[in-house]
Amino acid sequence: MAKILVVDDAKIMRMSIKNMLHDLGHKVIGEADSGYSAIEEYKNLHPDIVTMDITMPQVNDITDGIEAVKQIMAYDKNAKIVMITSHGEQEKVIRAIQSGASNYLLKPLKLDRLKEVLDKLL
Ligand SMILES: [Mg+2]
Numbered sequence: 796m797a798k799i800l801v802v803d804d805a806k807i808m809r810m811s812i813k814n815m816l817h818d819l820g821h822k823v824i825g826e827a828d829s830g831y832s833a834i835e836e837y838k839n840l841h842p843d844i845v846t847m848d849i850t851m852p853q854v855n856d857i858t859d860g861i862e863a864v865k866q867i868m869a870y871d872k873n874a875k876i877v878m879i880t881s882h883g884e885q886e887k888v889i890r891a892i893q894s895g896a897s898n899y900l901l902k903p904l905k906l907d908r909l910k911e912v913l914d915k916l917l
Pocket residue numbers: 803804805848849850851
């Protein structure tokens with residue numbers, strides 16, 4: 796069982812991811828709706844894994860999920876972050892991985908694929 800922080804600007808997407816994580820036996824210890832609050836919550840909660848949406852509205856100087864990855868990795872070089880991405884975001888996925896993200900998943904999320912990626916990180 797992992798303690799997971801779920802980051803997405805869409806509440807319905809966060810709910811969907813939370814339900815899947817619960818089904819897999821993991822514990823969602825926090826949620827964030829922007830890259831900025833993701834960084835804050837990471838520092839507060841120290842989750843085992845973060846699921847990180849790429850495209851979110853800018854809050855303060857944090858423009859998107861990639862910027863949040865950079866800041867979280869600078870804070871904790873062992874952070875485990877899985878990007879949640881849409882079709883057409885390949886270039887952003889590459890930048891996220893180069894910035895330290897561990898892996899990525901494509902929307903719509905599939906339970907077996909989510910399990911596979913999380914199992915690899917634990
Ligand atoms: Mg989004």
